[in-house]
Amino acid sequence: MSFLTDPVGVSHFLLVGAVMFVCGVVCMATKRNGLGVLMGIELVLNGANINFVAFGSKYLRSESLGLDGQLIALFVIVLAAAEAAVALAIALNFYNNHATIDVDRADELKG
Amino acid sequence: MxxxxxxxxxxxxxxxxxxxxxxxxxxxxxxxxxxxxxxxxxxxxxxxxxxxLGYLHRCAEKIGENLTPRQWIPYTDRMDYLAGMNMNLGWALCVEKLLQHDLSEKAKHLRVIICEMGRIASHLVGMGAYGLDLGTFSPFLYAFRERERILDLFEEVCGARLTYSYITPGGATADLPKGWLQKCEQFLDQFQPIIAEYHALLTTNAIFIKRTCDIGVLTPEMAIDFGCTGPVLRGSGVDYDLRRDGEERYTEMYDGYAFEVICQKDGHYPKDHQYPAVPKDAVLGDCWHRFYVRMLEVIQSMDLVRQAMDRYSVASGDWGVPIKLATKLPPGDVYLETEAPRGQMGFYLVSNGGNIPWRVRARSSSFCNLSVCPEICKGVPIADIPAIVGSLDIVMGEIDR
Amino acid sequence: MAGGDGLLSKLKSKFGDQIVGANLEAIDPWIEISPDALVEVSRFVRDDAALKLEMLNCITAVDWLEVDPKKAAKAGFEPHLEMVYHLSSISKRHTLVLKVKLPRWKDGVEGEAPECPSVSSVWSTADWHERETYDLSGVIFTGHPNLRRILCPEDWVGYPLRKDYQMPLEYHGIRGR
Amino acid sequence: MAEFINSFLFPDQPDHWIGVLITALIHVVMIINVIAVGALVFIWMERKVSGRIQDRLGPTRVGGKFGWLQTLADGLKLVAKEDITPGQADSFLFKLAPYLSFTASFCAFIALPFASGYSWSSGWAAREVNTGVFFVLAVLGLEVFGVILAGYASGSKWSLFGGMREAAQVVSYEVPLGLCVIIPVMLAGSMNLVTIGDMQEGLFTNWFLFHDPFTFCVFWVYFTCAMASVNRAPFDLAEAESELVAGFHTEYSGLRWSIFFMAEYGSMFLVSALAAILFFGGWNGPFPVFATLASALGWEAWPTTGLLGYVAGLAGVANILFKGVVGVTVMIWVRWTLPRLRIDQVITMCWKYCVPIAAVCFAGALFWQYNNIWFLNSLHPARSRAEVRENWSVNELQLLTPSALHEVGESDMAKGIENEAGGQI
Amino acid sequence: MNWHTLLFYLFALMSCGFAIAVVASSNVVRMAFFLIVSLASTAGLFFLAGAHFVGAMQIMIYVGGTLVLLIFGVMLTAHAAFVSMVTKSSDWVLAAVFGGALLGLLALTAFSVEDWRVARGDQAAVTSSEGEFASSIGQALMGMRVDRLSEGNSQLEAGMSGYLLPFEIIAIHLLVVLIGAAYLARTKRRVGSVTEGVQ
Incomplete structure (x- = not known):
């Protein structure tokens, strides 16, 4: 059980990030609900963020990325917020025009 | 719709x-x-x-067809249960009109004292409950503090605190007890300065003004068209008060009294220099004006009570002995409206010559006042619905009867 | 009463036979008009410069029926329904009472409510008052925008203020009598 | 503390998890006490204060003359009540929502220090977080989820209205609240609550409230926004009993309902305590009693260890509790005096008034700080404060241009950062 | 096992578990709730990795801001029919196959480098002095890399100028996005649409 009892390293974080990333991708692929897809994107971004923070952490590895990891994670968070706002606005607009947020039905171009 | x-x-x-x-x-x-x-x-x-409507419908009109007019008095109490005295008066005057029964001076002044006190008590609840509608609880208890004292006075007069059955066709069930006038005087002296407190809590409160000004604006034409009466009508700037403009049988009660109808004329309320100024956001006919008219009517009623007490103590005649329980009613029909606190309360009495009426009809003021609600509530936020309905100051007992 | 005798002759000259009767000696003098002319007369008394009866105070239906067959003969009236309109003018400060006589049942068929033209287009007050009259006294107001029961439940049977009204034995499992 | 426990259990492993767990449990119990007992006291207080405001007595019977135990009796009643889940509700989320609210309110207490300066911890906080201010605000913002989910999951339209209003309101008010909080953070040059509190040591003129006119102004904005973000009247739109029946908790009963209340009172105290730390000197009283005493005794400073240090810490806790309670009392006072605003007025107030005022105050405070307009505060320079201020201004200079790097010299810079950091841990 | 490891597994389990729950659930509101828990646990992981500021930021903006917006959107559009949309089982199979393959690949990569796998020995010394302070992050955003000062020389000076430009770009971007989103969400109401819905 050395894998579990050892002090955690970057790899452990990467694994968590990978799981979240995959969950996000699957979520994006399978959900028909526009907001569900949006949540998948959030998961994907978050999975990536874990990697950045893990690589940036001096605690996990002496040769770390340093502050760059945290800074990029910050940018990702902020941009994700912006992206969510726009996506939500699109979803609302779509809902207003089509009375649904089922993405499979969003196949016509004029709204 | x-x-x-x-x-x-x-x-x-x-x-x-x-x-x-x-x-x-x-x-x-x-x-x-x-x-x-x-x-x-x-x-x-x-x-x-x-x-x-109709959740409080108690068939008062049908019951009226089976009771003599005096027996129906308690049912009028239960219409506008916040102003029972004024309800009693409406029905009593209506029956007296059919009987062509005239009262002594003293009895008339007694009725003025009682009804104006009833108006104060009713407006106090209206004010407090309006505070509740806007989410502040304290004015309600402040209002009840004073209302309780009026109810104490009423209790001494007739033994009841809510449903009085005091004013009766022919006069009243009893004369005012000894020393009552002094107590009433005391109450008025103590009450007068407290009104400033109400103005501080509500009338001039910045949030209150924000919540009520320019909300639920009721134009005078609309108010008349929908039959709105009382403070709702006068809040729209219509100069109409049955105490001055009503039937003679009613206005003679107020003969010689000095009072002005409370409504905005040429941008001014009567004696408005004594009261808080109208905020500049307020539009004639909005919730704020309806509320303000009520507040001013409280002061006016106090003044009227004082005048009436002076007259009562020197007036001649008896206090008004009630008619017999089963007095025969002459055939015919009469309609009479009085100025109740919530508007014009009308009673219609049809008789075919027996001692019980053939048909009784109560025209309630809240019923008409509420009917304008769908018109003025269009396109407002949910939070304004309580503000508007509260400013109409309805009592369901009167609407559903 | 608004205008006194002058009003009656004025109305008579304008509406002729439609003014069926009047009683100017009663405590509240009234003028009776035929149902067909109700709306025109209403509009006239509201808009006439001398009358200006812009407020409708009350609408009442009085059911004239002597239930007791022994007394019916000497009751002194035929069974009928009487609509009473109390009007008042805020600007002129006078009042007027209009009456309209209706049959108790439409075409004499028991249970078929009689019809009366609606004045809700003249005074908005009439909207709810006519609904109440329909609900309790059973008069159908033709031309009313929303004639539903107002005080009783929508599925109530009968018109409670009719003299021959029988309280139902049971309403949704609630014992009536 | 964890090391202390582990020194008995695992002498060779100072960071073994069992010691940490025991420490955590102790902290949890203490914080729960703060919230639960706090809620008991505050609900009782709300009734007494509102009673006084409304010319009545409030509770008088249960537990003696003042009705001390009224809330406890009510609590027992609530526990005994039937716990109803409406048929239309999403029962999983419905049951979970109150706990979510409570958890958020509770978690925020983790980083809240009650005093500073005792040996085994630099601040009397369950866990001192370096970005304390930020953490508290962030976690407190999560409380809204409980409310939104409760509103949604109840399956009632009134609840849904409450939830939507709460969402709109809290999202809006986080902006001015953050802006207001940034000003003391900027003055202190640190997000650590312990540092911010310590910097206001000394006479009450050292409190950030009196630092400059802008901080004085921004405190009122902060307090307004704080009231709005914890849903207190006149901003209690989410429950607005005259409009929405009871808003988001219309369908709740019994214990779950009371948990919402505990969360509400918990966060009320939290924002008040935060205000105390950010603007009112935190655990420092208006007069530096201990420092004066120390100098009278001829000591260099009041000890931070041993019994004496503990006594000073306790005095600090009493101080901050008092300030927090005063804040809560003011909230109660406001609630029982003012009518409720309308939702659009609440949002307007946020974006049209609170945000611009806070922004202007931020710029003003920045200007004041940057130009060293020390005015009042230099009269009573505090020890720790002067040090940190020095560092701050060094950093500030260096911030201007990358080329300034070389002018100032690298070692100074590094030292500045280290001082700021090292001083607090 | 020290407490860092314990907490790591706790948070990792929670964030992964709830991420899976997000995928598995078909009710939008529940998905949003699971996402909240998952992201909040991730914030816990950030705290464990010593990134306090990023952790608090994650809670504040991601969980607090974005998800409130998201739930708000769900409630605005939550007609009973749209709250849960069931996915076809064939989609599930496809997603599981590709997702599993991707996960395997990523996991292999994660544990492939020796340096990543082995944790640093002297952790306790690191956490308390480095990387926890927001001021260095703030200074980096303002164009100063204080953590790189020790390695400062003329070649690295460009790299030490920090993130001022990206910071400004993002600031402008956020503003544009805010205005754009507000504009996008507006609809000019068509006449007659008020009554068409319920009846």
Whole structure:
């Protein structure tokens, strides 16, 4: 059980990030609900963020990325917020025009 | 009732959401009893209001066809249960009109004292409950503190605190007890300075002004068209008060009294220099004006009570002995309206010559006042619905009868 | 009463036979008009410069029926329904009473409510008052925008203020009598 | 503390998890006490204060003359009540929502220090977080989820209205609240609550409230926004009993309902305590009693260890509790005096008034700080404060241009950062 | 096992578990709730990795801001029919196959480098002095890399100028996005649409 009892390293974080990333991708692929897809994107971004923070952490590895990891994670968070706002606005607009947020039905171009 | 799409206020709200049908009431904290309003809302904006009545219907008119006029007095108490005395008066005057029964001077002044006190008590509840509608609890208890003292006085007069059955066809059930006038005087002296407190808590409160000014504006034409009366009508700037403009049988009670109808004329209320100024956001006919008219009427009623007490103590005649329980009514029909606290309370009495009426009809002021609600509640936010309904100051007992 | 005798002759000259009767000696003098002319007369008394009866105070239906067959003969009236409109003018400060006589049942068929033209287009007050009259006294107001019961439940049977009204034995499992 | 426990259990492993767990449990119990007992006291207080405001007595019977135990009796009643889940509700989320609210309110207490300066912890906080201010605000913002989910999951339209209003309101008010909080953070040059509190040591003129006119102004904005973000009247739109029956908790009963209340009172105290730390000197009283005493005794400073240090810490806790309670009392006072605003007025107030005022105050405070307009505060320079201020201004200079790097010299810079950091841990 | 490891597994389990729950659930509101828990646990992981500021930021903006917006959107559009949309089982199979393959690949990569796998020995010394302070992050955003000062020389000076430009770009971007989103969400109401819904 050395894998579990050892002090955690970057790899452990990467694994968590990978799981979240995959969950996000699957979520994006399978959900028909526009907001569900949006949540998948959030998961994907978050999975990536874990990697950045893990690589940036001096605690996990002496040769770390340093502050760059945290800074990029910050940018990702902020941009994700912006992206969510726009996506939500699109979803609302779509809902207003089509009375649904089922993405499979969003196949016509004029709204 | 179709929704008015071209209402500017609906279009302005531009994030469209789902429409909802919401039941406000009959069990709801701010519907003054058991009123049920069905709201069609779009988010927070109400596009249509449909009142549903009848949850407190007690067949008062049908009962009136089976009782003699004096026996029906307790049923009038239960119509506007916040102003029982004024309800009694309306019916008593109506019966007296049919009987062509005239009262002594003293009895008339007694009625003025009692009814104006009843008006004060009723407006106090109206004021406190309006505070509740806007989300502040304290004015309610402040109002009840004074109302309780009026009820104490009423209790001494007739033994009851809510349903008095005191004023009766022919006069009243009893004379004022000894020393009552002094107590009443004491109360008025103590009450006078407290009104400033109410003005501080509500009338001039910045949030109160924000919540009531320019909300639920009722134009004078609309008010008359919908039969709105009382403070609701006068809040729209219509100079009409049955105490001055009513039938002679009623106005003779107030003969020689000095009072002015409370309504805004040429941008001014009577003696408005004594009271807080009208805020500049206020529009004639909005909730604030309706509330303000009530507040001023309290002061006016106090003045009237003082005048009436002076006259009563020197007046001649008896206090008004009630007619016999089963007095025969002459055939015919009479209609008489009085100025109750909530508006014009009308009673219609048809007799075919027996000692019980053939038909009794009560025209209630709140009923007509409420009927304007769907008109002025279009396109307002949900939060304004209690503000508007509260400013109409309805009592469901009177609406449903 | 608004205008006194002058009003009656004025109305008579304008509406002729439609003014069926009047009683100017009663405590509240009234003018009776035929149902067909109700809306025109209403609009006239509201808009006439001398009358200006812009407020409708009350609408009442009085059911004239002597239920007791022994007394019916000497009751002194035929069974009928009487609509009473109390009007008043805020600007002129006078009042007027209009009456309209209706049959108790439409075409004499028991249970078929009689019809009366609605004045809700003249005074908005009439909207709810007519609904109440329909609900309790059973008069159908033609031209009313929303004639539903107002005080009783929507599925109530009968018109409670009719003299021959029988309380139902049972309403949704609630015992009536 | 964890090391202390582990020194008995695992002498060779100072960071073994069992010691940490025991420490955590102790902290949890203490914080729960703060919230639960706090809620008991505050609900009782609300009734007494509102009673006084409304010319009545409030509770008088249960537990003696003042009705001390009224809330406890009510609590027992609530526990005994039937716990109803409406048929229309999403029962999983419905049951979970109150706990979510409570958890958020509770978690925020983790980083809240009650005093500073005792040996085994630099601040009397369950866990001192370096970005304390930020953490508290962030976690407190999560409370809204409980409310929104309760509103949604109840399956009632009134609840849904409450939830939507709460969402709109809290999202809006987080902006001015953050802006207001940034000003003391900027003055202190640190997000650590312990540092911010310590910097206001000394006479009450050292409190950030009196630092400059802008901080004085921004405190009122902060307090307004704080009231709005914890849903207190006149901003209690989410429950607005005259409009929405009871808003988001219309369908709740019994214990779950009371958990919402505990969360509400918990966060009320939290924002008040935060205000105390950010603007009112935190655990420092208006007069530096201990420092004066120390100098009278001829000591260099009041000890931070041993019994004496503990006594000073306790005095600090009493101080901050008092300030927090005063804040809560003011909220109660406001609630029972003012009518409720309308939702659009609440949002307007946020974006049209609170945000611009806070922004202007931020710029003003920045200007004041940057130009060293020390005015009042230089009269009573505090020890720790002067040090940190020095560092701050060094950093500030260096911030201007990358080329300034070389002018100032690298070692100074590094030292500045280290001082700031090292001083607090 | 020290407490860092314990907490790591706790948070990792929670964030992964709830991420899976997000995928598995078909009710939008529940998905949003699971996402909240998952992201909040991730914030816990950030705290464990010593990134306090990023952790608090994650809670504040991601969980607090974005998800409130998201739930708000769900409630605005939550007509009973759209709250849960069931996915076809064939989609599930496809997603599981590709997702599993991707996960395997990523996991292999994660544990492939020796340096990543082995944790640093002297952790306790690191956490308390480095990387926890927001001021260095703030200074980096303002164009100063204080953590790189020790390695400062003329070649690295460009790299030490920090993130001022990206920071400004993002600031402008946020503003544009805010205005754009507000504009996008507006709809000019068509006449007659008020009554068409419920009846």
């Amino acid at each position: 179709a929704t008015q799409i071209d209402d500017q206020r609906i279009i302005e709200f531009d994030v469209r959401t789902d429409e909802m049908l919401v039941n406000m009431g009959p069990q709801h904290p701010s519907t003054h009893g058991v009123l049920r309003l069905v709201l069609r809302t779009d988010g927070e904006i109400v596009s249509e209001v449909t009142p549903h």
